[in-house]
Amino acid sequence: MVEILIVLVRVIAQILILLILAEVILSYILSPYHPVRATISKIVDPILDPIRRLVPPVKMIDFSPLILLIIIQVLEYLLVAILQTFI
DSSP: OHHHHHHHHHHHHHHHHHHHHHHHHHHHHSOTTSHHHHHHHHHHHHHHHHHHHHSOOBTTBOOHHHHHHHHHHHHHHHHHHHHHTTO
């Protein structure tokens, strides 16, 4: 049962990371009104908005996706480490 939770945590973290990377890349290519980008934004923006309020852009560069990637990886590591203690 714990192994399933570990896999679930890792899969969710990887999906979030891929969505954030897709959002960043597509922001340079597609219009914000494109259906694909709008859909990904609906998923990613609610997670990024609190970070954007705390960390303003530096010379028009938004570091909030990078900060969120680091937070997701740290949380994934901590959750997996905690779950592995129950094995």
